Amino acid sequence: MAFFCTDDDFKLYFDEYGGNDKPAIIFIYDLGCKRSFFKKQAEGLKSDYHVITWDYRAHGMADHAHKQLNFERLAKDLDNLLEHLRLPNVILAGSGAGGTIILNYLRLFGEAKIEKIILMDASLKEIQTEGWSYGMLGNDHEAVDYMTEMTYDWKNFAPRLLEKMFGEGTTVSEEDKTFITDRFLDNNNTLMMSLMVGYITEDHRKTAQAVTVPVLLTYGKDRDSKYIEREQAIARCFANARSKAFTGGTLHYYLDAEAFNEAVKTFIG
Numbered sequence: 661m662a663f664f665c666t667d668d669d670f671k672l673y674f675d676e677y678g679g680n681d682k683p684a685i686i687f688i689y690d691l692g693c694k695r696s697f698f699k700k701q702a703e704g705l706k707s708d709y710h711v712i713t714w715d716y717r718a719h720g721m722a723d724h725a726h727k728q729l730n731f732e733r734l735a736k737d738l739d740n741l742l743e744h745l746r747l748p749n750v751i752l753a754g755s756g757a758g759g760t761i762i763l764n765y766l767r768l769f770g771e772a773k774i775e776k777i778i779l780m781d782a783s784l785k786e787i788q789t790e791g792w793s794y795g796m797l798g799n800d801h802e803a804v805d806y807m808t809e810m811t812y813d814w815k816n817f818a819p820r821l822l823e824k825m826f827g828e829g830t831t832v833s834e835e836d837k838t839f840i841t842d843r844f845l846d847n848n849n850t851l852m853m854s855l856m857v858g859y860i861t862e863d864h865r866k867t868a869q870a871v872t873v874p875v876l877l878t879y880g881k882d883r884d885s886k887y888i889e890r891e892q893a894i895a896r897c898f899a900n901a902r903s904k905a906f907t908g909g910t911l912h913y914y915l916d917a918e919a920f921n922e923a924v925k926t927f928i929g
Contacts, residue, residue, distance in 0.1 A: 663721075664744040666737050668728060673721040674714035674741065678706035683775075683928060684747050686712045688738070690756030690781070690910065691855055692818070694720045694843045697755075700917035701924075708925065709751075714741060716761070718851040729854045731757075731862060735764035742773055751928060753778035755913060757855065763864040771873050776928060778876045781910040782894050784868055786860040794890035803860050807853055814849035827882035827909025836915065868897035876927045878920065880912045881905035902927075 663673045675695060685705065687698040695713035702711050715722040716734050738761055742750065752774055754762040759779040766774070787803055788795040797803045809817050822844055826832050875898045879891045888905075895901045904923050908915030 661721075664741065666717075666740045668733075670717050670727065670737070671722065672714060672716060672737060672741070674712055675702070677702040677711040677713075678709055680710050682708065682710045683751065684710040684712065684745075684749070685751040685753055685924075685928070686714070686738075686741070686747075688714070688716070688752070688754040688758030688761055689719075690758055691859060692719075692844050692847050692852055693755070694846075696720075696843065697840070697911075697914055700914060701753075701921060704917060704921040705924065709928070712741075712745065718848070718855065729851065731760055731764045731855075731858045732768065734761045735768050738762075738765050739769055748773055749775050751776045751778065753780070753924070755780040756783065756910060757859050759783065760859055760862055760864070763862075763867045766871060767864070767867045771871070774873055776874045776876070777871070778878065778924065778927065779894075780878045780913050781880070782877050782891065783859075783862075784865050784894055784897060785863045792865070794886075794893045796887075796890070797860060806860075807856055810856060811849055811853045814847070814852070815845065818844050818847075825910035826915070827880040827907065827912075830880075830882050830908055830915060832908075832915060840911065840914070865897055868894070869899070871898055872900065874927070875901040876923070877901055877903045878912060878923065879903065879905055880907065880909035882907055883909055 661675055663671050665671055687701055689697050695715050698713045705711050716737055718729055752762045759782050785792055786795045787797045819841055877895050895903050906912035906916040906920055913920045
C-alpha cells in the first residue's frame, strides 16, 4: 500500500501488484465500493500485468471531505496518479462510476496515455430523455426520489441496491455477500449523495463517439432485458467496442472473476 497527494493536496491510497515492467492496468471501482473489491483481479492478473487499484476521494482510506467532490476532479486525480506512477501507456478498467471517471478523463486529457479501455456496467447517461431511452432513471423526479432515499436511509438503501446489483437469480455466497455489504455500508451517505448527483446528470455520448482506442464493455447477463438493451446501445456509441456478458450482475467482475479475468487477458492480448 502506498499513497500520493493530488495537486490540490488530497491524500489518495493505492496498491500495486506484479512487476512494473509489465503492461499496466488500473482498476477503478463503482460508487460506494473499495479497492479491495478488485482483489480477485489483483491475484488473477498480477503474473501477466502491473495491476493498480486505488481509493479515490471520499472512499476507503482516501481523504473524506466534500472538497472538490465531482467527477471532473476525480478525472484529474486519475491523471495525477498516472503522473505519480510515471505510466505513459495504460489500460483503464472502470466499473459503474469508475467508468464515468474514465470518460471524464478522456474528455479532459484525451487518449495519448491510454491503450485500451474496459468498462464494466457502463453508463453514458442515466436519466432518460428524448432520443435516449436507455437511462436507468425515467425522469428528473425519479432521480430526486432516488437520491433522497440514498441520503436519509443509507443503511436500508444500500443492501436493497446491492440485491439489484447482484443480478436476477445470481447465487452469492454468504461470505461474499457479507464482504461486499459490510464495505458498501462503510460509507458516508452525504458524500455518496454528492457524487451521485454528478453521476446521474453526466452525459458522455459525445465523449464515447470520440474514443478510438479498443473498448471492452462487460455486463451481467442476469439483469433485466432493459439493462441489456442499454449495453447494446452504449456499444453502438463507440467506434471500436465489443461486449461480453458474465454472471453476477453489476458485480460480475467479482462474482464471476475467473471468467472475467480470462476475458481481460484475451482483450489485452
